[in-house]
Amino acid sequence: METIEATLAAHPFFQGMTPQHLAEIAACGRRVQFNADDFLCREDEEALDFYVIISGSVSVEIFSARRGPLTTTTVEEGEVLGWLWFEKPYHWHLDARARQVTRVVALGVEALKAKCEADRDLGYDLMKRYAHYLAVQFRVSKLQLVDMYGT
Amino acid sequence: MAPEPEKPTSRLPEPDGLLLPHLFRVESRHRETADTFTLTMTPSGSGSEWPFAPGQFNMLTAFGIGEVPISISGDPAEPQRLIHTIRAVGAATRHLCKLGRGDLVGVRGPFGTAWPVKEAEGRDLVFVAGGLGLAPLRPAIYHALANRPAYGNIEIIYGARSPQDMLYFRELKGWRGRFDARVHVTVDAAPPEWRGRVGVVTKVIDLARFDPPHTVALMCGPGVMMRFTVQGLMARGVEPDNIYVSMERNMQCGLGLCGHCQLGPVFICKDGPVFPFSRIKDWFAKREV
Amino acid sequence: MDNSFIIEAPQLQQLIEVLQSQGYGVLGPTLRQDDLVYDEVRATADLPVGWLDEHEAGSFRLIRGEAQTFFGCLVGQHSWKQFLFPSNLRLWQAQQQENSWQVNAFTDEEPPYAFLGVRACDLAALEVHDRTFARGRHPDPVYQGRRGKAFIVAVNCTRSAATCFCASLGTGPKATSGFDLALTEVMEKGNHYFLVKAGTKRGTAVLNSLTHRPATKAEVAAAEGLVAGAARSQSRSLEIEGLQEFLYNNFENPHWDRVVERCLTCGNCAITCPTCFCHDIQDRIDVTGEVAERWRHWEVCFSVDHSYIHGGAIRPSPRSRYRQWLTHKLATWVDQFGCLGCIGCGRCITWCPVGIDLIQEVRGLKAAAVEAAAGETQKSTGEKTHGNH
Numbered sequence: 001m002e003t004i005e006a007t008l009a010a011h012p013f014f015q016g017m018t019p020q021h022l023a024e025i026a027a028c029g030r031r032v033q034f035n036a037d038d039f040l041c042r043e044d045e046e047a048l049d050f051y052v053i054i055s056g057s058v059s060v061e062i063f064s065a066r067r068g069p070l071t072t073t074t075v076e077e078g079e080v081l082g083w084l085w086f087e088k089p090y091h092w093h094l095d096a097r098a099r100q101v102t103r104v105v106a107l108g109v110e111a112l113k114a115k116c117e118a119d120r121d122l123g124y125d126l127m128k129r130y131a132h133y134l135a136v137q138f139r140v141s142k143l144q145l146v147d148m149y150g151t
Numbered sequence: 152m153a154p155e156p157e158k159p160t161s162r163l164p165e166p167d168g169l170l171l172p173h174l175f176r177v178e179s180r181h182r183e184t185a186d187t188f189t190l191t192m193t194p195s196g197s198g199s200e201w202p203f204a205p206g207q208f209n210m211l212t213a214f215g216i217g218e219v220p221i222s223i224s225g226d227p228a229e230p231q232r233l234i235h236t237i238r239a240v241g242a243a244t245r246h247l248c249k250l251g252r253g254d255l256v257g258v259r260g261p262f263g264t265a266w267p268v269k270e271a272e273g274r275d276l277v278f279v280a281g282g283l284g285l286a287p288l289r290p291a292i293y294h295a296l297a298n299r300p301a302y303g304n305i306e307i308i309y310g311a312r313s314p315q316d317m318l319y320f321r322e323l324k325g326w327r328g329r330f331d332a333r334v335h336v337t338v339d340a341a342p343p344e345w346r347g348r349v350g351v352v353t354k355v356i357d358l359a360r361f362d363p364p365h366t367v368a369l370m371c372g373p374g375v376m377m378r379f380t381v382q383g384l385m386a387r388g389v390e391p392d393n394i395y396v397s398m399e400r401n402m403q404c405g406l407g408l409c410g411h412c413q414l415g416p417v418f419i420c421k422d423g424p425v426f427p428f429s430r431i432k433d434w435f436a437k438r439e440v
Numbered sequence: 441m442d443n444s445f446i447i448e449a450p451q452l453q454q455l456i457e458v459l460q461s462q463g464y465g466v467l468g469p470t471l472r473q474d475d476l477v478y479d480e481v482r483a484t485a486d487l488p489v490g491w492l493d494e495h496e497a498g499s500f501r502l503i504r505g506e507a508q509t510f511f512g513c514l515v516g517q518h519s520w521k522q523f524l525f526p527s528n529l530r531l532w533q534a535q536q537q538e539n540s541w542q543v544n545a546f547t548d549e550e551p552p553y554a555f556l557g558v559r560a561c562d563l564a565a566l567e568v569h570d571r572t573f574a575r576g577r578h579p580d581p582v583y584q585g586r587r588g589k590a591f592i593v594a595v596n597c598t599r600s601a602a603t604c605f606c607a608s609l610g611t612g613p614k615a616t617s618g619f620d621l622a623l624t625e626v627m628e629k630g631n632h633y634f635l636v637k638a639g640t641k642r643g644t645a646v647l648n649s650l651t652h653r654p655a656t657k658a659e660v661a662a663a664e665g666l667v668a669g670a671a672r673s674q675s676r677s678l679e680i681e682g683l684q685e686f687l688y689n690n691f692e693n694p695h696w697d698r699v700v701e702r703c704l705t706c707g708n709c710a711i712t713c714p715t716c717f718c719h720d721i722q723d724r725i726d727v728t729g730e731v732a733e734r735w736r737h738w739e740v741c742f743s744v745d746h747s748y749i750h751g752g753a754i755r756p757s758p759r760s761r762y763r764q765w766l767t768h769k770l771a772t773w774v775d776q777f778g779c780l781g782c783i784g785c786g787r788c789i790t791w792c793p794v795g796i797d798l799i800q801e802v803r804g805l806k807a808a809a810v811e812a813a814a815g816e817t818q819k820s821t822g823e824k825t826h827g828n829h
Contacts, residue, residue, distance in 0.1 A: 059349065071341050074349045078358060099346065136354075139379075143351045144339050148375040149282040149312040166581040171532055171543050195540065214534055214541055215725025215732035240750035243723075255541060257534075401749050403721040406578035410718030410739075411746060413768065416775030421577060437691060439760030 004029045004105055011052055011105075012078045013129060021122045028111040034058075034098035040081060041092040048090075049106035051081040056102025061095040069095065073140075080133060082109075160230075161198030169406060172212040172257025175233055177250045183318045187238045187283065188248045189224070192256055193231065200230040201258070204265035205290030206397060206425040210405045211235060212257030213250075217243035220402040220420070222287035223261060227294055233258065236286040236318060262405040264425045266291040267395060268298075271367035274393075275303040277359060279380050281310045281352055281372020285318045287397050287424070288371050296332060305332040306359040310352030310376065312339050335359060352376055356383035363388030371397040378436055381428055391429040398423050398431070415440055444655040449632035451651050452510060453484045455593070455621075458649050459554040464591055467523060468556035469513055476502060476516030478523075481556055488513045495601035495786060498795030508632075511557055511595045511625050514604070517791050519714035520562055521569060523553055524586045527738045531721070536730040548582055552589035558619065560612030561604075563594055564783040565714035567618055571777040572717050591642065594619035598626075598666035600674045603786030605799060608677030611783045613670040621647060624663035635663040676789075676799045680770070680780065686806065687771040691763065695808040699801050700758040702794045707740030709788035709796075710765060715781050718746065741765050766801065 005026035008014045014022060029052075034040055040051055040058055051058075055077045061069040072094070075081050081096055081104075090109060116123030162168045175192035182188055194201065203209075208222040219241070225234030239248040250256065268291055276295055280288050295305055307326060311317045317336070327334040335355045337348040348355070352372070368384050370377055377396055384394055400412035400419040407421035415434040417423060434440055447455070459466050460482075468481040471488050481487060492505040493513045505512045534541040558566075566587070573583035597604075597613035606612030615622045620643030624635040635655055638644040655663075710716040720739040725732045739746060741764050747754035755761050773781030782798070789797045 057348075069343050071343065071345065071349045074337075074347075076348065076358070140351045140354050143353065143375065143379060146375060147312065147339070148351075148373045149310070149316065149339070166579065167545055169578060170581070171545055172534075174541060174543070212723070212734075214536075215723055215729065217723045218721065218734070238750075253539070255539075257541070257543070399749060400754065401747055403719075406580075407576060408573065408578065408580055408717065408719070409721060410741065413764075413772065416772045418776070433688075439755045439757060440691070440764070 004031065007031075007054060007105060008052065011054070013052060013080050013133065017125060017129075021119075021125055024115050024119065024122055025107065025112065025126070028107045028115065029105045030108075032104050032106045034102045034104070036098055036100050038098045038102075040096040040098060040102075040104070042095050043092055045092050046090055047082060047092050048109055049082065050109055050112060051096075052105040052107065053077050053079050053081060054103045054105060056104075057099045058096050058102055059099050061097060063095060069097070073144075074099070160200050160202060161194035161196065162201070169259060169262075172210075172218075172259050175256045175258050177252055177254045177256060178232070180248075180251055183236060183320075184316050186240070186248070187236060187318065189234060189236045190247065190250065190256070191225075192233045192235070192258075194233075195255065201233050201261070202230045203227060203261040203290075205268055205294050206266040206287060207261035207263050208287070208405075208424060209233070209235070209258050209260030210262070210402075211237075211243075211247060212259070213243045213246040214255065214257060216246045217241075218257070218259075218403070219243045219247070220262075220405065222397070222424070224286040224289045225293075226297075227290050228297060236283070238283055259405060262420055264423055266369050266397075266425055267367065267427075268294045271369075272298075272301040273303070273365075275361040275366040276305045277361050277366055277368040277384070277389075278305075278307045278309075279352060279356070279368060279370040279372070279384075280308070281376040281380075282312065282316065283318065284371035284373070284376075284397070285309055288369060289319065289322075291369055292326070296326070296329070299331055303365065304361050306361055307332060307334045308352055308355050308359060309334070309336050310338070310355070310372070311336075314338055314341055314345050314347070333360065351379075353379045353383045356380060356387065364390070366393060368394045369397075370395065381435070391432055392427050394428040395425055396428055396431070396435075397425050443637060444660050445636045445647060445652045446655045446659055447634050447636055447650050447652045449510070449625075449627075449634065452634065454650050455646070456481060456483060456556070458646055459556075459591060459593075462591075462646075463551060464554035465551040466554045466556055467520075469511070469516065471502075474502065476513050476518075478516070478518040478520065484510060487511070487557075492599075493601060495603040495790045496795075497603065497789050497797045497800075498792055500790050507627050509625055509627055511623075512599075514597060514599070514601050515559060515562070515785050515787060517712045517787065519712065519785075519787065520555055520558060520566065521714050521717075523555070524566075524583050524590070525569065525573065525580070525717065525719075526582075529582065529736045531734045531736055534732045536732075541732065546582070548585055550586065552591070553586060554591040554593065556593045556595075558592055558594045558615075559597055559785070560594065560615040561606045561783045561785040562714055563592070563615050563618045564606075564609075564611035565785070566592075568715045568777070568779055568781065568783060569717065571779065572715075591646070592619045592621075592639075594622040594639075596622060596624040596663070596667045597670045598624065598663075600670045601786060601790075602675060603789040604674050604784065605676040605678050605786060606784035607671040607674045609680065609780065609782065609784040613674075614667045619643070624667060626659070626663050626666065628662065633659070635659060676786070676797075678782070678784065678799055678802065683802070684771040684774050686809070687767050690805055690809055691767075693805050693808050694812070695801070695804040696759045696763050698804065698808075699762050699796060702796055703758055703762050704794060705742040705758045705761055706793060707742035708791045708793060709798075710740035710742060711738060712787040712791045713769075714785060714787070715769075715783060716740065741768070766798065769798075770802070 058075045059071045174195040176195045178191045212218045221235045224236045239245040402412045402420045403409040407418040412419035470486045487510045490508045494501040534543045573580040594615035619639045622637045744753045769781040
């Protein structure tokens with residue numbers, strides 16, 4: 001089986017990262033498979049992992065008592081899931097549910113943070129990627145907000 | 152611009168041919184969404200064909216009610232049938248959307264510029280449609296799929312508000328079932344039973360497979376969507392000369408005479424509706440021009 | 441001058457009669473309910489003989505002149521476009537027949553027109569409209585038909601109004617082309633005559649059927665002198681060098697806001713403008729539901745509906761609509777048709793109910809841009825000074 005390091009190296013989020021940094025990050029990771037309707041995380045649960053989606057599709061949902069689960073976005077292979085793992089108190093704000101068999105690399109948040117603290121170069125590189133990812137998320141959320149197909 | 156007709160066309164010579172509505176009869180009406188319908192029509196008078204180029208539009212008359220510009224959404228290889236997808240938003244479109252088999256529609260056209268399907272041969276083709284914007288792109292998609300070997304990758308990206316707001320649902324499934332084109336469909340919001348993607352079109356641009364320097368992108372949708380899609384395509388390295396957009400304005404004559412469709416120096420009806428983005432980039436995001 | 445001729449003032453009646461005999465409907469300046477309009481001229485007495493027009497921004501007055509000239513009045517609120525591009529026109533009529541419609545095209549039953557008294561600026565306006573309606577990809581058959589048949593009698597201006605600025609645009613006050621006949625009305629030392637030039641074979645033929653004689657050098661010089669004097673007397677001028685680029689770079693100029701403090705968006709400027717061509721197309725149906733018609737009406741970019749598409753207007757603010765009008769006239773028109781959309785007649789200035797003056801507004805825009813640039817310089821200099829301390 002391919003090493004976690006190699007899997008991460010092929011993922012867009014980690015594109016161009018140095019082998020040393022990749023190795024450090026891979027050391028925090030483990031492979032997890034979710035079956036359809038398994039939750040990757042649930043609202044208010046403690047956030048223990050940062051998910052790197054390798055294959056499959058995940059719906060990010062807000063649960064409404066009257067309307068049931070509302071899908072706000074879907075996250076597919078090549079993307080990452082989990083925004084708040086460096087922000088205390090590390091609780092998920094939304095539900096994320098696998099829509100099909102979905103394979104991920106789950107990076108342990110505690111270990112990852114420890115690596116970032118110990119190696120600031122690694123920390124900065126990861127934060128840059130993270131900041132970019134967040135910026136994109138904000139932008140697309142705003143586009144969704146304006147209901148651009150309205151007229 | 153329009154292909155050379157092989158059979159006698161239904162059009163009178165200019166200028167009357169462009170000023171007077173030609174009579175078409177509705178063959179069938181198909182409901183696409185709650186307020187959007189597709190009419191299939193055939194010429195009622197002499198002649199049997201209405202040749203057009205993908206991207207062009209006709210002015211449709213509901214007699215006594217009014218006239219509206221509607222892009223042609225049928226197959227350019229089948230000029231004997233005229234197909235228009237119409238959203239009921241005003242008096243004339245509401246009337247047109249209520250027509251049934253045998254009813255008469257006045258048609259002037261076809262007007263405007265075409266998608267660069269010839270010029271794009273040898274390139275990857277990326278279609279980006281939002282909402283009703285799939286209608287003017289469909290003739291170009293038909294053309295590309297009918298001439299599949301002439302192109303590289305074909306990626307069709309379609310965004311809509313919800314699954315209920317999508318046009319040509321079955322056809323999208325059919326294109327998706329082909330082994331030689333990829334279809335990405337995404338909606339802003341969806342009920343739990345929706346199995347497709349949820350999110351904005353711009354996110355999908357990053358996932359589509361194309362070689363940016365050798366790509367021609369054809370785009371039609373609401374202004375906000377097009378603005379951000381252009382940014383996404385350019386960020387991936389597609390040249391502004393190779394991004395084509397179909398624009399919309401108030402159009403009343405189709406001839407570049409009534410003045411309503413001006414966007415700075417261009418008349419959307421005769422210089423467009425299809426423009427290379429590079430030609431209108433200075434005016435694209437300007438407000439209230 | 442071997443191609444200049446003289447017809448004596450009374451022969452003007454002869455000109456009208458010759459044109460009438462050739463089947464033309466002669467149209468020219470005339471007074472109707474004390475207003476200067478273009479309408480049918482059956483005889484010289486129909487012309488505003490002895491009257492002069494006084495213009496200022498937002499002001500128009502007809503006054504009695506000292507001399508009994510035929511063409512003392514320059515331009516009123518009308519322009520010749522109303523004949524070639526009528527303000528209301530039925531494009532077609534359709535009759536319901538069982539389960540179908542019979543569409544009948546508009547057939548033009550107007551006689552050929554002879555325009556008597558076309559000023560140089562208005563000749564330029566005809567040329568501008570030719571580019572829009574006759575030489576474009578889709579010509580307007582009504583305009584084309586009427587324009588092709590129209591006989592043009594130009595009259596050179598021997599005085600200017602305060603609102604005239606044709607000299608700065610090179611469109612007047614002398615007619616240089618685009619006419620069948622060009623007249624200069626001269627009244628001095630008890631003589632009253634017209635210096636006449638023919639611009640076409642058709643014009644020469646008409647001239648030859650009038651009582652005329654070759655002009656003397658002195659007569660030519662007298663006429664030319666009057667026209668040159670009219671040019672010199674113009675106080676308004678529009679600086680067009682670099683104007684297009686300037687306007688393209690000044691969409692957010694603060695002066696637009698100052699204009700719309702006054703602008704009523706009434707559209708008078710566009711209606712009186714001899715080159716504005718925007719129009720609406722409207723369908724109607726009679727009470728029986730059996731006769732449908734399509735009409736064309738003049739419309740202006742000052743209306744909110746002008747830019748309406750489902751969901752709303754593209755230009756909801758008065759600021760954006762005035763900006764559209766002015767930018768179209770002086771900038772985008774050049775890209776569209778290869779010429780300015782302004783010919784310097786001054787009608788938009790005269791007929792603006794609040795006296796907005798296109799010349800002044802262009803100046804205001806430029807001043808505001810200079811001010812803004814100066815502000816920028818001051819800021820950066822200030823920062824530098826600050827940095828040096």
